[in-house]
Amino acid sequence: MFFIYLAILAVVLALTVWVLFDTKKLSLQVTAAMVIVPLLLRLLMIK
Amino acid sequence: MQKHTITAIICLAGALVASAIAGASFLSMRTPDIIVRGPGVTEVKMLSDWFPGIKGTAGDTEVYVMKGADDGESMLVLGGTHPNEPSGHLSAILLIENAIPKTGTLYVIPRANNSGFTVNDPQEGSPQSYTIQTPSGPRWFRYGSRATNPIDQWPDPNVYIHASSGQTLSGSETRNLNRGYPGRPDGTLTEKVCYGIVQLIKQQNVTITVDLHEASPEYPVINAIVAHPKAMQLASDTVLGLEMQDIKISLEPSPVNLRGLSHRELGDFTDTLPLLMETANASQGRLRGRTDAALVLTGKDKWYVRAAKLGRLYVPYDEKGHPIEERVGRHVTAIGEILNSWNLENPDKPIEIENLPGYEDLQTKGVGAYLLPIPAK
Amino acid sequence: MSQEFWLFILMVGVFAAGCFALKWPVSVSMLLASVAGALAGGVQDPIRHLVEGTFGYVDTIMTIATAMMFMTGFRDSGALEALTAAVIKKFHKLPGILTVLLTFVIMVPGMITGSSTASVLTSGAVVAPMFMSMGMSAVDSGALISIAAILGMIAPPVNIPAMIIGGGIDMPYVGFELPLILLTFPLAIVFALWFGWRKVKKGDHSAMLSKLDFSTLNKYGGLRLFSPLIFIFVLMILDKAVPRIFSLGMPLIFILGTALTWIAGKRFNILKSAKKSIEDVMPVLGILVGVGMFIQIMTATGVRGFIVVNALSVPPALLYLMIAISIPLFGAISAFGSASVLGVPFMLALLSQDQIIAAAALSLIASLGDFMPPTALAAIFGAQVVGLEKYGGVLKKLIIPGIIIVVYAILFIVFSKQIRAIL
Ligand SMILES: [Zn+2]
Numbered sequence: 001m002f003f004i005y006l007a008i009l010a011v012v013l014a015l016t017v018w019v020l021f022d023t024k025k026l027s028l029q030v031t032a033a034m035v036i037v038p039l040l041l042r043l044l045m046i047k
Numbered sequence: 048m049q050k051h052t053i054t055a056i057i058c059l060a061g062a063l064v065a066s067a068i069a070g071a072s073f074l075s076m077r078t079p080d081i082i083v084r085g086p087g088v089t090e091v092k093m094l095s096d097w098f099p100g101i102k103g104t105a106g107d108t109e110v111y112v113m114k115g116a117d118d119g120e121s122m123l124v125l126g127g128t129h130p131n132e133p134s135g136h137l138s139a140i141l142l143i144e145n146a147i148p149k150t151g152t153l154y155v156i157p158r159a160n161n162s163g164f165t166v167n168d169p170q171e172g173s174p175q176s177y178t179i180q181t182p183s184g185p186r187w188f189r190y191g192s193r194a195t196n197p198i199d200q201w202p203d204p205n206v207y208i209h210a211s212s213g214q215t216l217s218g219s220e221t222r223n224l225n226r227g228y229p230g231r232p233d234g235t236l237t238e239k240v241c242y243g244i245v246q247l248i249k250q251q252n253v254t255i256t257v258d259l260h261e262a263s264p265e266y267p268v269i270n271a272i273v274a275h276p277k278a279m280q281l282a283s284d285t286v287l288g289l290e291m292q293d294i295k296i297s298l299e300p301s302p303v304n305l306r307g308l309s310h311r312e313l314g315d316f317t318d319t320l321p322l323l324m325e326t327a328n329a330s331q332g333r334l335r336g337r338t339d340a341a342l343v344l345t346g347k348d349k350w351y352v353r354a355a356k357l358g359r360l361y362v363p364y365d366e367k368g369h370p371i372e373e374r375v376g377r378h379v380t381a382i383g384e385i386l387n388s389w390n391l392e393n394p395d396k397p398i399e400i401e402n403l404p405g406y407e408d409l410q411t412k413g414v415g416a417y418l419l420p421i422p423a424k
Numbered sequence: 425m426s427q428e429f430w431l432f433i434l435m436v437g438v439f440a441a442g443c444f445a446l447k448w449p450v451s452v453s454m455l456l457a458s459v460a461g462a463l464a465g466g467v468q469d470p471i472r473h474l475v476e477g478t479f480g481y482v483d484t485i486m487t488i489a490t491a492m493m494f495m496t497g498f499r500d501s502g503a504l505e506a507l508t509a510a511v512i513k514k515f516h517k518l519p520g521i522l523t524v525l526l527t528f529v530i531m532v533p534g535m536i537t538g539s540s541t542a543s544v545l546t547s548g549a550v551v552a553p554m555f556m557s558m559g560m561s562a563v564d565s566g567a568l569i570s571i572a573a574i575l576g577m578i579a580p581p582v583n584i585p586a587m588i589i590g591g592g593i594d595m596p597y598v599g600f601e602l603p604l605i606l607l608t609f610p611l612a613i614v615f616a617l618w619f620g621w622r623k624v625k626k627g628d629h630s631a632m633l634s635k636l637d638f639s640t641l642n643k644y645g646g647l648r649l650f651s652p653l654i655f656i657f658v659l660m661i662l663d664k665a666v667p668r669i670f671s672l673g674m675p676l677i678f679i680l681g682t683a684l685t686w687i688a689g690k691r692f693n694i695l696k697s698a699k700k701s702i703e704d705v706m707p708v709l710g711i712l713v714g715v716g717m718f719i720q721i722m723t724a725t726g727v728r729g730f731i732v733v734n735a736l737s738v739p740p741a742l743l744y745l746m747i748a749i750s751i752p753l754f755g756a757i758s759a760f761g762s763a764s765v766l767g768v769p770f771m772l773a774l775l776s777q778d779q780i781i782a783a784a785a786l787s788l789i790a791s792l793g794d795f796m797p798p799t800a801l802a803a804i805f806g807a808q809v810v811g812l813e814k815y816g817g818v819l820k821k822l823i824i825p826g827i828i829i830v831v832y833a834i835l836f837i838v839f840s841k842q843i844r845a846i847l
Contacts, residue, residue, distance in 0.1 A: 001202070002200075002201055002202075005201060005202050017059070020055050020058060020059060021052065021055045023051070024051045026051075026054055029051070029054055029055055029058045030058055032058065033058035033059060033061055033062040034062070036059070036062040036066075037062050037065050037066050037069070040062070040063075040066050041066055041069065041070055041073065042197075044070070045198050046070045046073050046074060046198075047069075047070070047073040047166065047197075047198065
């Protein structure tokens with residue numbers, strides 16, 4: 001189950017990065033960057 | 048390159064830098080604090096020696112075996128069941144570095160939830176460690192999370208169902224070692240660690256098990272000893288013995304309907320006499336002010352002083368706080384008193400342990416006086 | 425005034441300035457308020473603390489993100505529109521009963537999962553177009569969906585705020601079913617009629633019926649088209665009924681449901697649909713991340729203790745007033761956070777009451793946190809599923825119901841022993 005959830009998290013993270021590069025709104029980009037941090041650290045199994 | 052691509056790269060770079068700085072800090076939590084083998088330690092084993100199912104996992108943890116010259120009964124002390132309750136962890140370390148068993152065997156697990164020592168609870172603002180001055184220089188100790196690291200056990204279910212009783216608790220309690228007893232060999236990591244501790248107790252025929260905790264000052268069960276019915280006599284003798292030393296401690300029977308706790312399940316599922324003890328720790332409370340290593344060590348907190356005046360607390364609280372010397376002193380003295388009470392009732396099969404730090408000495412000399420120098424590599 | 429007071433003013437001030445004066449998004453304003461608090465409060469290791477706080481919401485982020493992916497997929501497959509058409513056609517002659525029934529339908533996912541977001545984004549999204557084609561305004565529909573969602577979160581069998589409050593005083597989650605039903609079901613009926621009864625059109629429905637589009641329904645058939653919804657309901661129920669065998673968890677259930685929407689109805693680009701859903705939900709995810717930082721800094725600097733102890737400082741007669749005000753206000757951060765940070769200390773002050781009823785009532789008050797900006801998850805998503813850009817209108821409609829809910833819950837606490845005697 002752990003790795004299934006990491007896979008789901010990876011999907012959410014990938015979509016977040018996609019939004020970051022696709023949107024033209026700076027506010028949305030900053031928000032996406034904030035969301036990336038915890039998702040990335042969990043995906044790397046750091047925290 | 049388009050403008051929004053440039054800003055996206057800048058944002059992503061910012062996220063990566065923040066992740067790198069915080070990530071390095073989180074990774075540093077994986078380095079354990081150093082525990083020095085005291086003169087009484089005869090062997091350091093791993094919990095996986097009793098339950099191989101946790102070998103190589105973050106749940107596997109050191110078991111310090113301290114055998115006396117004569118065989119006899121035995122005692123198991125659990126420190127760090129909740130790694131955010133430092134007096135339990137430190138008291139266990141003081142036993143390892145000082146105690147000398149004469150008759151019987153002392154088992155000490157200083158990091159009962161080893162995984163919980165590698166992380167801090169989010170939104171609690173906890174320090175990652177605290178430092179104690181000793182004659183040979185400063186020594187630091189880990190301040191961890193109440194529960195198992197999510198990296199080692201994730202995700203939590205919506206609702207935690209205690210395996211043997213079916214009792215339900217909020218999902219995050221799945222990672223609480225003291226809700227997982229008697230544990231399961233094929234359960235979550237937390238349940239496996241519980242199962243390992245139960246195997247140790249069963250295979251070594253441990254006579255008495257003491258689980259060391261702290262509680263927030265607003266919590267009703269505090270400065271207390273909680274006993275399973277079959278350990279009630281031992282506990283009430285201990286309470287009397289402590290009163291003779293002017294240490295006030297309340298005696299609470301283990302609630303029948305609260306399942307998964309050491310003082311309930313270890314008594315129901317093994318032959319050991321289980322006791323759990325609580326001291327007052329401001330750094331885990333909901334009413335505390337600034338949270339840092341100083342609060343962990345001194346317990347000095349103006350909001351708790353105010354809450355005490357409002358009658359909201361279950362321990363006296365003033366400007367002097369509840370320093371770590373007092374909290375460790377209570378635990379270590381109570382362990383000595385438990386042994387005294389046992390030996391008085393069972394003179395034919397005593398557990399005799401010498402060189403335990405005394406309560407008054409701890410107050411005057413400090414905890415550091417009882418911590419050994421770290422040997423050079 | 426204490427240092428904590430000024431820190432609190434500083435953090436709230438920076439947040440308000442960013443949010444209202446500079447029109448920054450809530451997430452960014454929260455981030456800057458947290459940074460300001462950390463620097464002014466002399467927090468050591470500020471970046472570690474800021475990032476650590478966000479981890480309180482990683483699981484919530486995954487649930488919300490996947491729920492949103494499911495909802496978007498269900499809509500893009502044409503199932504949402506078709507389901508509305510089918511239900512309205514069958515039940516348009518009984519609008520009053522239908523409103524009450526639909527309100528309970530919205531509650532079900534929240535009852536099973538303990539999450540108001542699950543309610544709004546699944547059955548709430550399904551019911552929203554039905555409410556509107558029955559004649560309710562978008563704002564009214566959004567408000568009723570939000571209310572049903574938080575009542576669903578509190579209604580048994582799963583109530584996470586009650587578990588959090590119980591956990592704080594070592595009270596097992598046992599015996600809560602009846603008090604929680606008494607707390608939630610009457611309110612659900614009252615609010616369903618309040619918003620629905622007067623608003624839904626009676627009489628001639630032929631014009632409305634003629635507008636319904638049955639083409640997707642006729643092409644794929646109801647069973648196939650609605651199978652993703654049935655599928656996730658079945659999985660949620662299995663998760664609750666046989667947790668030892670199933671225990672998939674909501675994010676996985678929603679992901680599986682999303683995959684099914686792709687093959688059940690009209691063809692659509694699942695990657696674009698998923699990306700659109702994350703884009704739509706990003707402001708909310710950002711708010712959660714920002715709030716996580718905010719709480720961590722409040723806790724590390726002692727501002728949290730300042731708030732809690734001051735809330736407990738009122739004379740006993742005003743305790744209930746303080747409960748009624750402070751728990752929903754703190755819920756601005758999150759309903760679960762409020763249950764933990766304030767619900768537990770208040771519960772400890774209420775130990776002389778019937779504890780189960782008091783904890784159940786406190787959990788209902790805590791649920792109102794999901795109406796409280798800036799997080800306001802229930803209100804934001806409630807507005808989103810009825811197609812409103814801004815949730816301010818929905819929020820206004822929630823003020824009086826919110827007050828009624830608080831008063832009802834407080835009465836349960838005050839008369840907990842008398843209520844226990846009747847039960
Ligand atoms: Zn504890």
